Amino acid sequence: MDFDPMVMDDAESLGPVVKISQADSVRTKFELSNVDISFANSLRRVMLAEIPTIAIDLVEIEENSTVLADEFIAHRLGLIPLNAEGVESLVNSRDCDCEGYCEHCSVRLTLHAKCTGDENMSVFARDLVPTGERLNQVLGTPIVTDSEGLGPLILKLRPGQEIKLECIAKKGIAKEHAKWAPSAAIGFEYDPHNKLHHTDLWYEQDPKAEWPPSEYAEWEEPPQEGEPFDYDAVPNRFYYNVETAGNLPPDAIVTEGIKVLQQKLAGLIHELTEGEGGDGANGDYNGPRSPEYNTGADGFGGYTTPFGNAGNQSAWGGAGGTTPYGTTPYGAGQSSWS
Amino acid sequence: MPTRSKARKEEPAEAGSDIVMEEAPTSHQPESKDDDMSLPGSTPTAASFEFLNEGHTLGNALRYVINRNPEVEFCAYAIPHPSEPKMTVRIQTFEGTTAIEALEKGLRDLQDLCDVVTDKFIEARERFSAGASS
Numbered sequence: 090m091d092f093d094p095m096v097m098d099d100a101e102s103l104g105p106v107v108k109i110s111q112a113d114s115v116r117t118k119f120e121l122s123n124v125d126i127s128f129a130n131s132l133r134r135v136m137l138a139e140i141p142t143i144a145i146d147l148v149e150i151e152e153n154s155t156v157l158a159d160e161f162i163a164h165r166l167g168l169i170p171l172n173a174e175g176v177e178s179l180v181n182s183r184d185c186d187c188e189g190y191c192e193h194c195s196v197r198l199t200l201h202a203k204c205t206g207d208e209n210m211s212v213f214a215r216d217l218v219p220t221g222e223r224l225n226q227v228l229g230t231p232i233v234t235d236s237e238g239l240g241p242l243i244l245k246l247r248p249g250q251e252i253k254l255e256c257i258a259k260k261g262i263a264k265e266h267a268k269w270a271p272s273a274a275i276g277f278e279y280d281p282h283n284k285l286h287h288t289d290l291w292y293e294q295d296p297k298a299e300w301p302p303s304e305y306a307e308w309e310e311p312p313q314e315g316e317p318f319d320y321d322a323v324p325n326r327f328y329y330n331v332e333t334a335g336n337l338p339p340d341a342i343v344t345e346g347i348k349v350l351q352q353k354l355a356g357l358i359h360e361l362t363e364g365e366g367g368d369g370a371n372g373d374y375n376g377p378r379s380p381e382y383n384t385g386a387d388g389f390g391g392y393t394t395p396f397g398n399a400g401n402q403s404a405w406g407g408a409g410g411t412t413p414y415g416t417t418p419y420g421a422g423q424s425s426w427s
Numbered sequence: 428m429p430t431r432s433k434a435r436k437e438e439p440a441e442a443g444s445d446i447v448m449e450e451a452p453t454s455h456q457p458e459s460k461d462d463d464m465s466l467p468g469s470t471p472t473a474a475s476f477e478f479l480n481e482g483h484t485l486g487n488a489l490r491y492v493i494n495r496n497p498e499v500e501f502c503a504y505a506i507p508h509p510s511e512p513k514m515t516v517r518i519q520t521f522e523g524t525t526a527i528e529a530l531e532k533g534l535r536d537l538q539d540l541c542d543v544v545t546d547k548f549i550e551a552r553e554r555f556s557a558g559a560s561s
């Protein structure tokens with residue numbers, strides 16, 4: 090097999106090109122070109138949802154005399170961005186050997202505030218104090234970027250009110266809950282002149298007059314007057330705007346995103362090559378299996394698919410009482426349940 | 428009372444679909460253990476693979492990379508049902524290679540592509556910060 094997946098069909102077969110137009114502590118704007126839209130979109134998706142970070146996941150409230158309900162405060166705490174530097178050495182709490190949580194898979198933070206003055210008091214993220222053993226000195230510290238050094242407002246206390254709680258921050262990904270998202274937003278666009286007609290621009294009289302040009306419009310050649318539509322054209326230049334929520338630097342979001350994608354692939358290659366040697370790999374495997382093995386006969390009746398009824402009943406109507414989903418406990422007339 | 432065993436006995440009357448159902452397992456040749464496996468009905472050069480807990484993120488990019496392999500006749504991916512965490516990839520190759528090889532090559536090629544993009548990004552980032560400071 091002698092072909093280079095990096096070489097595109099275009100005239101400039103240089104492989105992928107990255108051009109950065111802005112990079113600071115909050116955002117990175119870059120252009121990725123000479124890749125396929127499928128890869129560009131994979132990168133966007135993986136940055137959005139699958140980069141592990143750390144966020145508060147458990148809250149134990151000892152004292153709450155504020156006007157806000159416990160669960161309301163717990164939710165707010167979950168959304169506070171925490172520094173995720175070094176999160177890769179944190180064990181995923183579900184994979185940890187400990188029961189519940191420990192210092193290898195979590196960071197403990199405490200919050201204790203009481204309003205003793207006679208004016209209302211605000212409690213900010215900086216008042217969340219990491220305690221106990223930590224993998225490094227910054228992991229799990231609330232992100233504070235405002236000039237006063239306060240961080241996000243959590244709640245307010247009237248005179249005499251008190252809040253005392255303990256939080257457990259765990260590692261996770263945004264696919265499970267958006268609080269683990271490393272990015273505040275990811276801008277993704279291509280074809281600023283809509284030459285490919287992937288978008289229908291809504292308009293009253295004239296879309297050109299009513300829609301502001303994209304900031305990338307001048308980077309690309311505008312369509313010529315009366316230019317015929319190119320049916321073979323594919324998007325080639327993709328403009329990203331990766332804005333961090335603070336937990337990871339924007340560059341790290343990009344590199345981590347690609348890393349996550351590679352880890353996915355590495356895991357699959359490993360499984361593919363491992364499984365090849367042993368024949369009948371499905372035999373002693375009791376995890377997820379391909380549908381046909383989930384026959385109702387072996388007690389899997391609960392969730393067989395239409396393909397899953399090999400020797401038992403046909404999904405297309407053998408015995409009476411079957412559902413299209415095979416021998417459900419309800420459908421088979423009589424089963425081990427009765 | 429219709430029991431399971433009775434249901435099975437009644438089955439032969441419905442020979443057509445029964446045979447189809449029973450033929451599937453003989454051609455089922457699982458290659459891998461965990462996340463993905465080929466689905467019933469595969470031949471060496473044509474197979475469908477099922478990936479658990481994967482979606483468009485992997486599926487679309489992988490489909491593209493596999494399709495760039497000149498020895499691949501056909502490759503497509505699907506998410507059969509949005510509420511099942513499954514993604515399937517169909518690969519058909521020309522003689523001379525197998526669907527599994529094409530899949531493995533696709534995975535490795537996508538990894539290489541990721542490597543290149545990482546390098547290019549880091550390089551561009553360094554060039555940008557060098558340009559900004561000077």
